[in-house]
Amino acid sequence: MxxxxxxxxxxxxxxxxxxxxxxxxxxxxxxxxxxxxxxxxxxxxxxxxxxxxxxxxxxxxxxxxxxxxxxxxxxxxxxxxxxxxxxxxxxxxxxxxxxxxxxxxxxxxxxxxxxxxxxxxxxxxxxxxxxxxxxxxxxxxxxxxxxxxxxxxxxxxxxxxxxxxxxxxxxxxxxxxxxxxxxxxxxxDPETRYREDPVRMLRAIRFLGKLNGFTLAPDTAAPIPMLAPLLEQIPSARMFDECLKLFLAGKACETLELLRNYQLFGHIFPGTEQCLRDDDQACELALNTMRNTDKRIQAGKSVTPYFFLASLLWPQVARVAREFESAGMAPHPALQKAADRVLAQQIRHTAIPKRFSIPMREIWELQLRLPKIQSRKARELLTHPRFRAAYDFLLLREQSGEDLGGVGKWWTRLQEDEGVPEAPRRSKSYTDEEQRPPRKRRRRPSSSQNNNQRRG
Missing domain, CATH: 3.30.460.10 (Beta Polymerase, domain 2)
Known part of the structure; x- marks a missing residue:
C-alpha cells in the first residue's frame, strides 16, 4: 500500500x-x-x-x-x-x-x-x-x-x-x-482536496442535489464556507460550465438553497447574492426561476441558459438602471448601461458567451417595451424573435410579486385572440410585410442598352 x-x-x-x-x-x-x-x-x-x-x-x-x-x-x-x-x-x-x-x-x-x-x-x-x-x-x-x-x-x-x-x-x-x-x-483530507481543485465544492453540492437521500459527511462539509473564496481562482469559462451542470439538472431549487447555505453562491453570482439579501422580491424571482426550470426539465422540455441567466441577473440590472435614471438618464440608455455594467462584473466570475448575452440583453430591453400596450407598434412585438422569451419573463416577474399593471394578462389575451383589449388599430407589421407578395422591380436598362435602343 x-x-x-x-x-x-x-x-x-x-x-x-x-x-x-x-x-x-x-x-x-x-x-x-x-x-x-x-x-x-x-x-x-x-x-x-x-x-x-x-x-x-x-x-x-x-x-x-x-x-x-x-x-x-x-x-x-x-x-x-x-x-x-x-x-x-x-x-x-x-x-x-x-x-x-x-x-x-x-x-x-x-x-x-x-x-x-x-x-x-x-x-x-x-x-x-x-x-x-x-x-x-x-x-x-x-x-x-x-x-x-x-x-x-x-x-x-x-x-x-x-x-x-x-x-x-x-x-x-x-x-x-x-x-x-x-x-x-x-x-x-478535505481541505487539501478542495485546495487542489475548488470546483470539488460545487461538485459536492451538485451531488447532494442530484442524489436523493444523500448527506454530506461532517468532515467533508466543514471546510466549505471557509474555502469558498477559492472559487474565484477558477477560470470563468470552467465556472460557466459548472453552473450549467448545477442548475440545469432538474434540482435547481435544492441546489440554490445548498449553495447559499454553504456560502458558495455569492462567489459565483455576487451581485445576485447581494440582491437576494436585500430584496424579498428578488428572492421570489430566483426561486420561481428555479421552480420553472425544474418543471421544464422534469417534463422533458428544453431550457435555454440565456433565459435562466437573464432571470438571475435581472434584479441587479433593474437596481443599477434605477440608479442611472435617478441621475437623470432616460430609461432605455439607463437599462443598456446597467446591462453593460452587470455583465462586465459577472463575466469575471462566470463566462457568458455572446450567444447567450445578446438574447439576455434583448429580453431585458423588451421589458421596457412590453408595458407600452397603447403604442401603435405594440402588436408588432409579437413578431420579435425574442418575444416569447420576453413575455415568459414578464409573467415570471408578475408571478414573483412585481406589480406591472396587468400587462401580462393583456399580452396573454392578445395571443389567445379572445377578448383583445382596446388598443390602437394595428399598423403595418412584420407579418403583414412577409405575407404581402414582393413587388417586382423593373430593371433599368444600362446605358449601352439605351444607346442601342436609340440607334434602333
Missing part, C-alpha cells in the same frame, strides 16, 4: 480504519448489467481489453447505475496512455493540457477515456505536474496504476470501477460502504 493510501486509512478517520483499501464485489453481488451500459462504451471497453489493456467503467456511470438511475455519460479508465488509446480508435481525439484525455466519438455520444493517474513526486517536471501557491492542481499528467488512480478521485462513491474482464466491481476508500449508507465523503 502506498504512503498516500496509508494516510487516507489512518486510525481515527471515521469508519475508514475498518474499511479495506480494496473491496471486490463479484458479479452476483451487484446490480450492474451490460444491458445498462451504452453500446459505444462497451465497444471502447472491449477494444481496450482485447488489446491487452485494463478497461474499466468508472465514476458517475457506475455510481448512478448502482443507484438505479440512468447515466447520461460513461467514462472509461485504463492503463493505456492517451497516445496508445488514440492509436486504437480512429474516431478519437486527444484533448486537454491540464489533464490529458481521449474522447472517442460515436455520432453524438462521446466516451471519455482517462489513463490511471498517480500522485506527483519531486522528480516530475512542471510540464507534467504542477501545483499553485495555494495547492491548486494546475497540471496532472502523472500516470500510475488502478490503486493510485482510485486515491486521486474526489469522492469515495466515485472510486468504483466496473471491470469488463470479469464483470466484478472494485470499490476503493470505502466507496461501496458509503454508497449503501448514502453518504458523500471526500477521499483524503
Amino acid at each position: 502506498s504512503n498516500f493510501i496509508k494516510h487516507i486509512f489512518q486510525p481515527g478517520s471515521d469508519h475508514r480504519e475498518e474499511t479495506p483499501a480494496l473491496q471486490i464485489i463479484s458479479r452476483d453481488e451487484h446490480s450492474i448489467s451490460r444491458s445498462q451500459i451504452s453500446d459505444a462504451a462497451l465497444k471502447v471497453l472491449y477494444r481496450l481489453h482485447n488489446a491487452g489493456y485494463e478497461a474499466l467503467l468508472v465514476g458517475g456511470g457506475v455510481r448512478d447505475t448502482l443507484l438505479g438511475m440512468s447515466p447520461k455519460d460513461f467514462d472509461v479508465a485504463t492503463d493505456a496512455t492517451p497516445e496508445q488509446v488514440n492509436k486504437l480508435f480512429r474516431n478519437s481525439r486527444l484533448i486537454g493540457r491540464r489533464f490529458k484525455l481521449v474522447h472517442v466519438v460515436f455520432g453524438r455520444e462521446v466516451i471519455e477515456v482517462a489513463t490511471f493517474r498517480a500522485p506527483p513526486t519531486d522528480e516530475h517536471s512542471d510540464k507534467i505536474a504542477a501545483t499553485g501557491d495555494q495547492g491548486m492542481i494546475l497540471r496532472d499528467n502523472v500516470y500510475g496504476n488502478r490503486e493510485e488512480d482510485a486515491m486521486r478521485r474526489d469522492f469515495t462513491i466515485n472510486a468504483l470501477y466496473y471491470n469488463i474482464a470479469d464483470f466484478s466491481l472494485y470499490a476503493y476508500a470505502g466507496g461501496w460502504h458509503d454508497l449503501k449508507q448514502r453518504q458523500l465523503r471526500l477521499i483524503g
Whole structure:
C-alpha cells in the first residue's frame, strides 16, 4: 500500500480504519448489467481489453447505475496512455493540457477515456505536474496504476470501477460502504482536496442535489464556507460550465438553497447574492426561476441558459438602471448601461458567451417595451424573435410579486385572440410585410442598352 493510501486509512478517520483499501464485489453481488451500459462504451471497453489493456467503467456511470438511475455519460479508465488509446480508435481525439484525455466519438455520444493517474513526486517536471501557491492542481499528467488512480478521485462513491474482464466491481476508500449508507465523503483530507481543485465544492453540492437521500459527511462539509473564496481562482469559462451542470439538472431549487447555505453562491453570482439579501422580491424571482426550470426539465422540455441567466441577473440590472435614471438618464440608455455594467462584473466570475448575452440583453430591453400596450407598434412585438422569451419573463416577474399593471394578462389575451383589449388599430407589421407578395422591380436598362435602343 502506498504512503498516500496509508494516510487516507489512518486510525481515527471515521469508519475508514475498518474499511479495506480494496473491496471486490463479484458479479452476483451487484446490480450492474451490460444491458445498462451504452453500446459505444462497451465497444471502447472491449477494444481496450482485447488489446491487452485494463478497461474499466468508472465514476458517475457506475455510481448512478448502482443507484438505479440512468447515466447520461460513461467514462472509461485504463492503463493505456492517451497516445496508445488514440492509436486504437480512429474516431478519437486527444484533448486537454491540464489533464490529458481521449474522447472517442460515436455520432453524438462521446466516451471519455482517462489513463490511471498517480500522485506527483519531486522528480516530475512542471510540464507534467504542477501545483499553485495555494495547492491548486494546475497540471496532472502523472500516470500510475488502478490503486493510485482510485486515491486521486474526489469522492469515495466515485472510486468504483466496473471491470469488463470479469464483470466484478472494485470499490476503493470505502466507496461501496458509503454508497449503501448514502453518504458523500471526500477521499483524503478535505481541505487539501478542495485546495487542489475548488470546483470539488460545487461538485459536492451538485451531488447532494442530484442524489436523493444523500448527506454530506461532517468532515467533508466543514471546510466549505471557509474555502469558498477559492472559487474565484477558477477560470470563468470552467465556472460557466459548472453552473450549467448545477442548475440545469432538474434540482435547481435544492441546489440554490445548498449553495447559499454553504456560502458558495455569492462567489459565483455576487451581485445576485447581494440582491437576494436585500430584496424579498428578488428572492421570489430566483426561486420561481428555479421552480420553472425544474418543471421544464422534469417534463422533458428544453431550457435555454440565456433565459435562466437573464432571470438571475435581472434584479441587479433593474437596481443599477434605477440608479442611472435617478441621475437623470432616460430609461432605455439607463437599462443598456446597467446591462453593460452587470455583465462586465459577472463575466469575471462566470463566462457568458455572446450567444447567450445578446438574447439576455434583448429580453431585458423588451421589458421596457412590453408595458407600452397603447403604442401603435405594440402588436408588432409579437413578431420579435425574442418575444416569447420576453413575455415568459414578464409573467415570471408578475408571478414573483412585481406589480406591472396587468400587462401580462393583456399580452396573454392578445395571443389567445379572445377578448383583445382596446388598443390602437394595428399598423403595418412584420407579418403583414412577409405575407404581402414582393413587388417586382423593373430593371433599368444600362446605358449601352439605351444607346442601342436609340440607334434602333
